[in-house]
Amino acid sequence: MSNTVRVQPDLKFVQELQQVGGESLKKCYQCATCSVVCPLSPADSPYPRKEMVWAQWGLKDKLVNDIDIWLCHNCGTCSDLCPRGAKPGDLLAALRNMAYRSLAKPSIIGTWMSSAKGLPILFLIPALIYMLIWVYRAGVLGTAFPLFATDGHELKLAADGAIIFGGLFPGDFFIDPIFGAVFLFMVFAFASGIATMLKSFESMPKTFIVGRGKEPCFLCCLIDTLKVEVAQHSRFQSCGTEEKDVQRFTGHLFVFYAFIALMVVTSVVAVGHWFGAFFLQHLMGIEGGLAGLIAWAGHTPMPLWSPVKLLANAGAGALIYGLIKLTSRRTALDAAKSSSNWYDWYLLTVIWGIALTGIGSEIFRLIGQKVLAYPTYYLHLVFVFMMLAYLPWSKLGHVVYRTVALAYARKIGRLPMGELK
């Protein structure tokens, strides 16, 4: 044997992997059923069979640099047909969870996010921040459940007034600066994560593809990815054809577009407030006309007939519908074939929390139940914080990581078998 390769297994890594969801990986006997039945796996070095043997051998270097964990969309067909119940789909999910944990800095959040043990601190951070604001504002206003009347741009306490969340938690001084900072924090964290990820992809062996022209630019690929894989969920659609797969595709599509709708609403509010009301009206002194319309469109609370409010409510409805699909699929999973892990339930729970407290806040506000409305809104703020601030370390991090990986895969021509042109 002239080319003896000494395998140096990282046994601790194998154990870690088993803990974060890959517990059945040792059952694999390398038959390669999984790589064949996977609808997304490429012809050259298909996944997930090779990941299974790498995981069994503890080849950490190979696995942490593996782009394929992001190309998998987790339909579970491999696990369903696995003759040994080795759950390759669960292993890839576990590897993604490891990536969420370690890609972005600071990694301490990754540690907190990796198990239920970290949940109290993750919850307490926003819970304390918003509780402090609530207590402080209650002191200023003289009540924890204030009612307001509008007086021009100002809000005044009024015993027969209305519930206005912005009165208790003022956007200008508390909500917007905090979420602005959270957003920036998240962007920087992602930037560090993407840099780590791209560097790891560079270290992969290159494949020369016969008959393929010049490699397209990364940006072109990213745009194509956004148009096809993201906007149309094309990979998701071809990922499995069973009823549960259709359920997942529909559920994910609804949740995705619900978030797009809610993001548009948030942007309209931010632009209306900061650009319309603050910059145009307050600083520049322009009243009426377009400035007035911009300021009005973003002014909260909105009348129910406002197109922005209609979009917001449609988004909330779509979110609930999508969540029901995704949750019922997950609860119906055959535990012998695929299982759900902490990352799955954290994300589903937080999004359920956002949806229910969001809708709850609106309903309690409209029916004037101030004792219910304000605590519900408070919880809504906590849930939104928990989704946004920890996003790069949560399963939702796939929004960015998978998109980048899919674009990179397009660039290097790593496409499902039969799709390469």
Add this chain to the structure above:
Amino acid sequence: MSNNSILVVGGGFAGITAALEAAEVGHEVYIVETNPYLGGRVAQLNQYFPKLCPPSCGLEIQFQRIKNNPKVKFFTMADVVSVTGAPGAYDVKIKVRPRYVNANCTMCGECEKAATTSVASEFDFALTSRKVAYSTHLFAFPQRFVVDAAACAPGELDTITAACPYDAVDPNDTEKTFDLSVGSIVWATGWKPYDMAKLTNLGAGKLANVVSNMQFERLAAPNGPTSGKIERPSDGKAPKRIAFVQCAGSRDENHLNYCSYICCMASLKHVTYIREKLPEAQVVIYYIDLRTPGRYDNFMQKVAADDKLSLVKGKVAKITECECKSPILTVEDAVTGIKGEERFDMVVLATGMQPSCAGSKLPVELPMDEDGFIIGGAEAGVFAAGCAKLPLDVMKTAQTGTSAALKAIQNVVGR
């Protein structure tokens, strides 16, 4: 009251062996066989291990021993209905289905010529059809035709009866039940090929040129539907490229969660059939692990030297077919890490052995494992043999038959 006689359920290789071993030391033995013939699965093979003999070779000797030994009585088309009593004194109720053909039969075949209705041949795994008056195979033992009266068209039974020059067809034959008193029971009910219809990703048994390994035995057998010519079921052409899919439904928790022991060897044996009959054909065996128990490894080495045979590590997990009915396999070569589609003229699925008893209620209480193999019963005076006990080759099947016979004898002697 104790009884010295022994009941053998199943007249395949294990059952025949057990029966003869016991009879030849003086015990009265009854063989109850559900098929119209003795010899079981071995009778359906083209050649069998270890020496690649045709089945007539080994079975002929056994049948001679049965014929020459008045201690052995056998009932074909018969089933055990119930077992009562205790070890040493069992009362067994037997039901014999009507054969409509008596001992006058000379196998002349006039009844078959007179018959008009055809149904799928069980013996040839539906590769061909048989008439309602038929003989399963040339060397069938007992040498006697069968009339499938239930499948006859109105009036056809009378035509068949009239066609027989020897008054061998008895249209008034009926189902009979009778009781046997025995001291021990040997349970040798054997196996059935795993149902291809359950292998949905491998074509679910619907693809024209995808056959099971047992069907392939019939195609290669001189007494089979093609008189031993290996040809595509769809168009009768000789295949130029043939693939074997190992572990088709075996070692798979969704199907048979165990290794059937002999399928790897069977496929290698099939390569020797192909080489003999189609010297130019290319063959690929796709496997997870090539399992060659004991001395069978020598056989593997010999067959693997064939330069038109490739052995590829990788389980076929998808089969479709093109318009020309050629099967297209999708497989990842686990050594090179390349996945691709391969077109063949014909594909053989190496399906495993499922115990015949799997999923059915037995007339006697026997401990079974979750797959349906008998894993005990000795304390009740019932001894499993052959593939009812575990997947085996013919040689080991014979050994378990002998072993069960010895235990059955010990159970009745000295009571």
